[in-house]
Amino acid sequence: MTRGIVFDIKEFAVHDGPGIRTTVFLKGCPLRCPWCHNPEGQSSLPQTMRGSAGRRVAGKTYTAEELARLLNGQAAILGSCEGGITFSGGEPLFQADFVVAVARRLEGVHRLLQTSGYGAEETFAWVLAQMEMVFFDLKIIDKEAHRRYTGAGNELILQNLDTLSRSEVPYVVRVPLVPGVTDSDENLAAMAEVVGRLRPPLRIDLLPYNPLTGGKYASAGMAFRPGYDESRPPNLNTAPFERTGVEVRVA
Amino acid sequence: MNERIARLQQRVREGRHRVYRQEAPVSVLAECERERLSWPRRVARLTRRQCEAERVVIEADERIVYTRTLPAEMPRLYREEDWEQLTAGHTLHELGPISNICADWGQVLAQGLGGRRAVAVATRQRLADNLEAVAFLESALETMDAVLALAARYAHRAHELGREEMAAILERVPAQPARTFHEALQALRLLQAVVWLGGNYHVVLGRFDQYMWPYLEADLAAGRLDRAEAEALLAEFFIALNKDSDLYPGVQQGDNGQTITLGGVTPAGEDGVNELTRMVLRVSCELALIDPKINLRIGADTGLDLLCLASELTRKGLGFPQYSNDDVVIPALVAHGYRLEDARDYAVAACWEFLIPGRGMEVVNIGAVSFPAAADRAIREGVAAGEQFPAILARTRQQIAEQVTGLAGTYARLLLPPAPYYSALMSDCLERGQDVSRGARYMNLGIHGAGSANAADALAAVAHFVFDEGRVAPGELLAALEANYEGYADLRALLAEEGPKAGNNDKRADRLLVTLFDFFADACEAYGRTPWGGRLRPGTGSAMYYVWLTRGQEGMREPLVGATAEGRRAGEMVSANLAPAPGAQIRGPISMLQSFARIDYGRVYNGGPITMELSDSVFRTEEAVRKVALLVRTFARLGGQQLQLNSLNLDTLLAARAHPERHRNLIVRVWGWSGYFCELAPEYQEHIIGRHVYG
Numbered sequence: 001m002t003r004g005i006v007f008d009i010k011e012f013a014v015h016d017g018p019g020i021r022t023t024v025f026l027k028g029c030p031l032r033c034p035w036c037h038n039p040e041g042q043s044s045l046p047q048t049m050r051g052s053a054g055r056r057v058a059g060k061t062y063t064a065e066e067l068a069r070l071l072n073g074q075a076a077i078l079g080s081c082e083g084g085i086t087f088s089g090g091e092p093l094f095q096a097d098f099v100v101a102v103a104r105r106l107e108g109v110h111r112l113l114q115t116s117g118y119g120a121e122e123t124f125a126w127v128l129a130q131m132e133m134v135f136f137d138l139k140i141i142d143k144e145a146h147r148r149y150t151g152a153g154n155e156l157i158l159q160n161l162d163t164l165s166r167s168e169v170p171y172v173v174r175v176p177l178v179p180g181v182t183d184s185d186e187n188l189a190a191m192a193e194v195v196g197r198l199r200p201p202l203r204i205d206l207l208p209y210n211p212l213t214g215g216k217y218a219s220a221g222m223a224f225r226p227g228y229d230e231s232r233p234p235n236l237n238t239a240p241f242e243r244t245g246v247e248v249r250v251a
Numbered sequence: 252m253n254e255r256i257a258r259l260q261q262r263v264r265e266g267r268h269r270v271y272r273q274e275a276p277v278s279v280l281a282e283c284e285r286e287r288l289s290w291p292r293r294v295a296r297l298t299r300r301q302c303e304a305e306r307v308v309i310e311a312d313e314r315i316v317y318t319r320t321l322p323a324e325m326p327r328l329y330r331e332e333d334w335e336q337l338t339a340g341h342t343l344h345e346l347g348p349i350s351n352i353c354a355d356w357g358q359v360l361a362q363g364l365g366g367r368r369a370v371a372v373a374t375r376q377r378l379a380d381n382l383e384a385v386a387f388l389e390s391a392l393e394t395m396d397a398v399l400a401l402a403a404r405y406a407h408r409a410h411e412l413g414r415e416e417m418a419a420i421l422e423r424v425p426a427q428p429a430r431t432f433h434e435a436l437q438a439l440r441l442l443q444a445v446v447w448l449g450g451n452y453h454v455v456l457g458r459f460d461q462y463m464w465p466y467l468e469a470d471l472a473a474g475r476l477d478r479a480e481a482e483a484l485l486a487e488f489f490i491a492l493n494k495d496s497d498l499y500p501g502v503q504q505g506d507n508g509q510t511i512t513l514g515g516v517t518p519a520g521e522d523g524v525n526e527l528t529r530m531v532l533r534v535s536c537e538l539a540l541i542d543p544k545i546n547l548r549i550g551a552d553t554g555l556d557l558l559c560l561a562s563e564l565t566r567k568g569l570g571f572p573q574y575s576n577d578d579v580v581i582p583a584l585v586a587h588g589y590r591l592e593d594a595r596d597y598a599v600a601a602c603w604e605f606l607i608p609g610r611g612m613e614v615v616n617i618g619a620v621s622f623p624a625a626a627d628r629a630i631r632e633g634v635a636a637g638e639q640f641p642a643i644l645a646r647t648r649q650q651i652a653e654q655v656t657g658l659a660g661t662y663a664r665l666l667l668p669p670a671p672y673y674s675a676l677m678s679d680c681l682e683r684g685q686d687v688s689r690g691a692r693y694m695n696l697g698i699h700g701a702g703s704a705n706a707a708d709a710l711a712a713v714a715h716f717v718f719d720e721g722r723v724a725p726g727e728l729l730a731a732l733e734a735n736y737e738g739y740a741d742l743r744a745l746l747a748e749e750g751p752k753a754g755n756n757d758k759r760a761d762r763l764l765v766t767l768f769d770f771f772a773d774a775c776e777a778y779g780r781t782p783w784g785g786r787l788r789p790g791t792g793s794a795m796y797y798v799w800l801t802r803g804q805e806g807m808r809e810p811l812v813g814a815t816a817e818g819r820r821a822g823e824m825v826s827a828n829l830a831p832a833p834g835a836q837i838r839g840p841i842s843m844l845q846s847f848a849r850i851d852y853g854r855v856y857n858g859g860p861i862t863m864e865l866s867d868s869v870f871r872t873e874e875a876v877r878k879v880a881l882l883v884r885t886f887a888r889l890g891g892q893q894l895q896l897n898s899l900n901l902d903t904l905l906a907a908r909a910h911p912e913r914h915r916n917l918i919v920r921v922w923g924w925s926g927y928f929c930e931l932a933p934e935y936q937e938h939i940i941g942r943h944v945y946g
Contacts, residue, residue, distance in 0.1 A: 011839025012865075012882060014875040020882060022841065051911070051930035055748065056836065073756065074841050080888070081881040215931035 004098030007058040017112040019083025029091040032151040035178045037213045040220045041090035049219045068105030075109040084110025093119030096127050103130035117157040124160040134171040141190035165198035174205045177234035192240035203247045209234045256486045268318050276324040277304045291669040293328040295390035298449040298672050299397035307408040315487045323498040325450045341666035351453035353598045354676035355609025357462030360435050363427040368395050370681045384684030390671035435466040436488045453508025457598040457608040460513045460527040485534050492542040508601030515548025515577050518592040532560045539567050546599040547572040551888045558880035566870040568898040579892045583856035603858035609678030612687050615697035618658045619796040622706035624810040625650035634725045640718045648770040655774040663782050694785035697857040701796035702825035704753040705832045707764035708817035712750035735814045735821050747818025754831030756842035765849050772854035790857025797827045829861040833913045848889035860893035867898040
């Protein structure tokens with residue numbers, strides 16, 4: 001029986017893909033991006049959140065059958081609302097067995113993967129085969145800088161982006177604009193160049209940094225150490241992306 | 252919106268029209284005593300003197316006139332001792348005068364007050380031997396003549412000011428049938444305002460887009476009016492409805508029942524949505540005023556374009572439109588004795604109850620059944636007696652039945668004061684020669700069902716922890732409840748945080764929620780006919796009872812509840828209408844709709860909405876607004892009865908900061924992500940509050 005750990009299930013997630021969606025947040029992530037806004041998604045273990053409204057345990061274990069049954073209870077509704085299920089995190093690829101086992105049990109409902117792209121090549125391909133749309137994050141092209149900021153290199157990410165490009169699954173590239181980290185003209189141009197070589201995505205979403213990023217760390221009993229200047233407005237230079245001919249949206 | 256309308260709105264918002272107000276109320280008691288007038292004649296005299304005492308106010312740029320100048324205070328009609336004698340042994344509803352019904356506005360606009368007058372005269376002749384009928388009809392005539400005299404004074408003043416267009420309109424209406432949209436709006440403004448002047452309140456406006464559309468349609472077809480002019484007139488009418496609301500009685504200011512109901516089917520069963528339906532939604536969106544409050548009747552097949560327009564209005568954060576589902580409401584009304592054509596013609600009352608315009612003299616809110624008190628007594632007594640869960644449920648059923656019987660018993664002695672003017676505006680009171688206070692086609696009494704989610708959670712917690720799992724000993728639960736959970740923090744946390752919750756699509760709790768309403772419907776049905784010949788209508792609303800039932804209120808007939816088994820401490824509020832208990836963790840709107848759609852609305856048909864708060868950041872894009880419309884359609888398709896969607900504004904965020912325990916599920920859009928407002932550190936909450944102020 002495949003089990004997984006989920007830190008939240010959020011309904012009516014209007015910004016997580018087409019239509020009305022229910023988003024499953026999978027707990028555990030191999031990356032440690034300092035701008036992560038879901039710090040409780042990083043560890044694979046249950047964690048108590050202490051907010052002003054009281055306690056909440058983030059991290060509930062489900063069997064694939066249980067979670068699929070819960071989600072299938074809404075499948076018809078989500079379908080009639082042009083939406084479906086979004087797998088987010090944390091990093092869904094980190095619990096690939098579980099995600100695949102759940103996705104396979106979903107009954108006729110649209111499936112979307114929201115991913116950092118960090119995972120073994122065959123793992124990514126395996127999960128991708130279960131998905132009908134992918135939101136793929138692209139952060140930093142320079143390998144060293146990527147390792148320095150996220151704790152891991154970007155080789156797998158770029159490889160998986162290439163795999164995605166060679167598939168027929170529609171996808172969106174999402175770029176967080178973190179001031180002084182991802183938003184340099186040089187990095188933006190390098191990302192645009194990568195995207196320009198791919199099968200065109202549906203869209204490129206630029207996500208300007210928001211100073212609320214650190215909001216949940218205290219609740220999760222974690223320290224927020226951004227290491228960059230949060231107050232500096234991000235560079236909103238869309239020009240390099242515009243040149244790819246793909247629709248660019250600043251979220 | 253043109254400059255003139257902006258100016259009118261600004262003037263009303265700033266309250267500049269209040270300079271015309273008079274300080275002293277009129278006095279009628281002395282003449283009533285001197286002439287030894289009957290009750291109906293006293294009420295008529297009041298209306299007449301109020302109309303006579305009104306100062307005429309015509310602002311230079313107004314095209315729909317009437318500004319109330321009389322104060323809020325209603326003059327006495329009887330000496331204290333006589334009043335006590337008159338009402339001894341009776342129950343008065345709220346303040347006494349008839350409230351929260353809906354006139355047949357379409358009829359009076361079509362016939363004119365002159366037409367209604369002719370009916371009264373004819374009936375007086377026909378029923379000349381019936382003293383009561385004659386007294387009623389003469390009272391009604393006195394009031395109608397008073398309104399006509401007031402209109403004549405307005406017309407005269409308009410002439411003096413050289414405002415010939417206004418003078419012509421006021422010479423025409425409300426005396427004669429309205430011919431144009433402008434005339435109809437002016438007539439309605441005056442006719443409705445005088446209902447307030449007579450002391451009646453919660454003056455519901457009903458199916459505005461149905462009875463007004465023929466006038467607008469004819470104007471548009473004849474080229475007398477273009478759409479922009481029509482929208483300006485409509486806007487002016489809506490602004491006028493906001494002029495006097497500080498003079499109207501209500502639990503809170505704004506609680507004034509000036510609701511309109513849009514859309515739905517016609518009495519013949521055809522689609523009633525028209526261009527005016529959409530125009531009202533658009534104009535209301537532009538004005539963003541609290542009146543009129545808008546209800547939209549929909550069904551499973553209502554077009555997404557209309558729902559998108561309505562969602563744009565929700566986005567404004569005003570808390571309306573409220574949706575009613577024709578597919579559910581109409582069959583329920585028919586099943587309970589309403590004629591099909593009347594059921595199809597329903598309008599929504601001040602809050603959510605269903606009214607038949609012109610034909611209903613229903614008192615839709617005689618009180619509330621406290622589900623938390625019923626369940627709590629059953630739990631405490633049943634557990635103390637060593638009973639199993641089915642016996643506790645049986646006790647709950649008994650408690651609910653006793654509360655229903657008690658409320659209905661109080662209202663068996665209901666006394667409705669005569670309302671001759673309001674009667675003239677109803678469908679057939681003048682025709683029958685009978686005041687509306689003496690009867691109408693529909694005379695049912697409505698009862699709210701308050702705190703349902705908390706009560707379901709309390710029962711579910713007992714079933715789950717005490718009986719199914721045995722994790723909580725019966726004696727421990729009782730001791731904790733007695734101690735208001737002092738010294739039982741862990742038990743309280745277990746019950747509150749790990750128990751099954753209604754509204755989360757969890758069958759363990761939802762089943763009990765449904766059962767509570769079944770018990771309620773059983774009790775109302777078992778009660779049978781009231782002395783009025785009507786029935787008891789059970790509902791799902793709470794009104795202000797989510798506060799009162801937990802904190803008490805002077806004169807309240809409902810039982811007060813202390814600490815309850817879902818981990819709620821004494822004094823903490825319960826859920827409003829149909830919503831998860833405050834603080835309960837739920838997955839979101841879809842689960843909520845699934846849960847509350849399970850109630851048997853075929854039997855629980857007094858109204859009361861599923862109440863859902865969405866952060867206004869959800870509404871940031873047009874694409875997301877469309878998703879809100881899809882959510883509304885889902886509500887209708889799942890078979891919900893009513894839905895109230897709120898877009899949160901600054902006030903709610905401030906309340907969430909001050910009382911996070913009540914807003915645990917408040918989701919705010921932060922960046923490319925959403926989070927729980929209450930899990931954000933104070934400075935981040937501050938930031939969001941700041942953004943809403945300045946954004």
